[in-house]
Amino acid sequence: MKNQTPAVLAAMAALACPFQAQATEQDLLNRINLLENRIKSLETKQNRQPVSGSGLSAFNPYISVVLNGTYTHYSRDEKDIIGFQVGEEGEFADKGFSLGESEIMIGANVDDKFSANLTAAIVNEDGEDKIELEEAFIQSIGLPYGLNLTFGRLKPVFGSLNEKHAHTDDFADRPLPYRVFLNSAYKDDGLQLSVVLPTDFYAEIGGGAYRGGYFPAAFEGSGIGAANSYLRVGGDISDNQSWLAGFSYLYAKSAEDGRRTDSLRFEGKDHLYAASLKYSFVPNGNNKESEFVLSGEYLFRNEKGNYIDTDGPAGKFDNKSSGWYAQSTFKFLTNWKIGYRYAQMKPKETPAALEDTILNAEHHKPEMHSVMAEWDNSEFSRIRVQYNRDKTGFKNDNQLIVQYTMSFGAHGAHSY
Amino acid sequence: MKKIIFIFFSVLLGHTEAFALNIFACEPEWAALAKEIAQDKADIYSATTATQDVHFIQARPSLIAQIRKADLVICSGADLEVGWLPLILRKAGSSKVQEGGDNLIYASYYIDTIEKPVRIDRADGDVHPDGNPHLHLNPYNLLKTAFVIAEKLAGIDPENTAFYHENEKTFRAVFWEHIKRWERKAKALNGASVITNHRNMSYLFDWLKIKTAGTLEPKPGIPATSKHLSELTETVRKNNVRFIAYAPFESPKPAQWLSGQTGVKAIVLPYTVGGNGQTKTLFDLFENSIDLMLQAMEK
Structure with a gap:
């Protein structure tokens, strides 16, 4: 954008010249007027001149790549969380060395009214590398009343984590309630409308309607298979303390063939609710040096329908289950951060017909303690070690996860 | 009841804020400069x-x-705010201010930035392709930006065009006198060699x-390492470094370590308005x- 014309430079140089220090007031005003005219002419010139790197390449979108990989060690063989039907993304990661999701993000403004984003994840499923379309959405620019419209494939706002990319998380795995209720993150095709209210504190409301093609929904008919709505409020308490609270609702329908996992099928409706709270304390407001964050969420699910054991009978289900987690992270040096998280799930009694399935938790409450330490060489590279005391199976287990996350290319900011 | 509903909707649609302009300054120096020009006509x-x-x-x-x-x-622009400003603009979805729109001033557009990198590679640390973005510390740059702010304010609030330009002219005339005085006062500093933490001065x-003569950071944005600091002790001796400067938001440890090793004073410069108790204005x-x-x- 900087097309410095020699004329402007000459004017600036004239202003800076020390031998004119004894200028009279009239001289000074003359020179200021000259400067004004120069800046005016610079502004109009800017509008006409192409930016550097002209030609087709000037319109290249930004590209950003995130590579991450893990080494995971644990003893038990099942990947399930007892008491719940868990989707593939919510299960425990493969043992040993494995690449997590390698993500490619591409984005650009389409024109003055729309911007577009595409996120593709390259994942390994059963020994085969596949490309999964994580997000492909269009966002409006400058709608009246501060309205924001997003449509395409997106991660709807639910709780505090659903719409965020996993590489921005504070732990190597998503907390239990997200893994169980949302298959780690719920994505779908549809549209979402939101507005930030013009208030002194932050208040945002929004909602959307979706196809219902992904866990926890499994809907293939015409019409709406899933919907969400949310409210978020937040602000600063002082120069070094901030908070954010959110309430969200997600409706998901599973019909016809139902929501399938290895041995279970669900037909019915999910009503999911989340209440989230985050508080951060940053000495002097300078989060480059240190930061203390406390956050927690409570997720509640009301499930109405039938679970069908693919090898056995069906059971009617009208089940209220819930889960919550609380975590704290502390950045104690520029490059170092540690964290602790506790998560717990509360499954409900299972009907007799489903007693032989994973849904039967036998009064066991899945829970997990996690501690992690990470080293960030820069904002683009991170190496993390995490230990989980895992009580999500009938037998307690210890898990060790070593993870690296590297991002390169144009890389935007992460949300609060 | 009708009145309450009306108030509710006015608040919702922002009608109560029609009285004063709202200016969002990314940094305290631009808030201070905007105050000189808009005075009581804006909430800054x-x-x-x-x-x-x-x-x-953080995009709080x-x-x-x-x-x-x-x-x-x-x-400031030149990618100084690239880590958060685009995100909050997108999240806010404002119909008044957008990236590339008229009501967003990047001072770097109007100023010849210095220290443009010859190559753009993250291996060189946190490089800014458009040059050094900490441009408010040359007072001449404030003169230029003052004019731009007045022009933009006049565009948004045409009724007060004369008021904004009057204030901006007065500011520039007074500031000009001070610049000349500061240049005379600071003569003794001409030619001195110094070390900074980051190239933000x-x-x-x-x-x-x-x-x-050198920076405490081995590369922009990469914190000081002991190996680099011990190399700097040599730099301090060779170049007759007169002082080590760092900003209020930077860790004092590397500067103090080097100061302890070499006997050269380490000082915190205010960097911007509010940087220390004595720095209340530009x-x-x-x-x-x-x-x-x-x-x-x-000495």
């Missing part, structure tokens, strides 16, 4: 304080709320013809910086 919010490293600001909820209300946004040093910023540097020169 500074997104950051002097104790924050503006490269690393409060920032989204403030930029949502803003009629004018003033920032370069415009100040460039203006006063001070040479930067005038104080330069006055105080020069005073501190002159004091550090005394």
